[in-house]
Amino acid sequence: MSTDPQGLDTRAVADWLAGVSPDAVSGTFEASLITGGKSNLTYLVTDGDHEYVVRRPPLGHVLATAHDMSREYRVMAALATTPVPVPAMVALCDDVEVIGAPFYVMERVAGTPYSRASQLEPLGPERTRLISERLVDTLVELHAVDYRAVGLGEFGRPDGYIGRQVSRWKKQLAASTSRELPGMDQLVAHLDAGVPDSGEGTIVHGDYRLDNALVQDDRITAVLDWEMSTLGDPLSDVALMLAYQGLAELNPGSGALVTDAANAPGYLDRDAVIERYSAGSGRDVSDMGYHLSLAYFKLAVILEGIHYRHAHGQTVGTGFDGIGDAIAPLIEAGIAASR
Known part of the structure; x- marks a missing residue:
């Protein structure tokens, strides 16, 4: 056998x-x-x-x-x-x-994909802070790569990337919800009205967060899970990383919601992440509010899709019962970020 x-x-x-x-x-x-x-x-x-x-x-x-x-x-x-x-x-x-x-x-690369605060807490606040700093620094390094020089000139279309993202996730929302979501129309209207001009395109990971990286000896030894990668606006990577961080803060202790690593003592808070990324990359981050709104919208749509499938008996396993309740706070966070 x-x-x-x-x-x-x-x-x-x-x-x-x-x-x-x-x-x-x-x-x-x-x-x-x-x-x-x-x-x-x-x-x-x-x-x-x-x-x-x-x-x-x-x-x-x-x-x-x-x-x-x-x-x-x-x-x-x-x-x-x-x-x-x-x-x-x-x-x-x-x-x-x-x-x-x-x-x-x-x-195979040696390292641990930290997804939970409980995994980081034994390391202590100083090491946790160092790991989160290096996660940001690695993103800076990614966005500094000359994608044409490494043979990825045709890997995506940087121009119009954000507008296409808004359209894509609106279609996904329409296909995966059957209930009223208070505030969602307001969030979508903001995203439609305020699409920023396309900036300098870079390689974007598309799902950048700590548990999609391996850590050993407080170093990032590998970044993994590149299935969403393309050429686009680099601030979208920063914003989605921060939205995952916000998801952890909005739902403390919930093991069903991807990752709560950012709740560990010492982990860089949102302002510190933005400041470190801006200083390391030299990029203008004045549009970060819009990118955060879009990132919260993406997460809300993803979780609404999971809630929809669970409500229709299409999920396997446990841990889905609270998913639907997590969406309203994400919508509120997206609206707040727009301000």
């Missing part, structure tokens, strides 16, 4: 990898699932001499554009020559016949 984790045929991966990179495999692969759910599936694979991480799309029917393995692989491969810490890419397989879906293999 196979002991492979669901979604991964280790023999097939080993045979394919040996064919494209013979020195990469020296024995039988064993694998374990690192992260699952409805995001991309991540596995730790080892033959005793090598340790790799394999990423593939979720099981079942998914939109290729939402779980584009080649996109993740491409951006991390491009960043390998920059100061941005990313795992070394080993190989990309776009032949769905190998395991039933595209996948890529990368080297």
